[in-house]
Amino acid sequence: MNDTELLAVLIETLQSIAPEVEGSELRPDRPLRQQVDLDSMDWLNFLIGLSERLKVSIPEADYRRLVTLADLVAYLQGRMTCY
Numbered sequence: 001m002n003d004t005e006l007l008a009v010l011i012e013t014l015q016s017i018a019p020e021v022e023g024s025e026l027r028p029d030r031p032l033r034q035q036v037d038l039d040s041m042d043w044l045n046f047l048i049g050l051s052e053r054l055k056v057s058i059p060e061a062d063y064r065r066l067v068t069l070a071d072l073v074a075y076l077q078g079r080m081t082c083y
Contacts, residue, residue: 007073010072030068
């Protein structure tokens with residue numbers, strides 16, 4: 001899966017939690033939670049949704065590293081190549 005495809009999956013998963021999110025308005029270099037105003041439970045549901053959809057384990061210890069869309073894409077690309 002290339003970065004563009006992965007980004008589309010991220011946005012689709014995010015929209016399943018927060019349907020009002022406009023993917024085209026998201027900036028890859030800004031904190032995602034601040035851009036879409038997700039509370040901690042929504043953020044957790046988003047990460048769990050990504051894990052399930054992509055069949056990739058995201059350990060809780062890594063959650064703090066996942067701040068921006070760019071962080072998520074890079075992290076998930078690395079995790080997917082491990083499997």
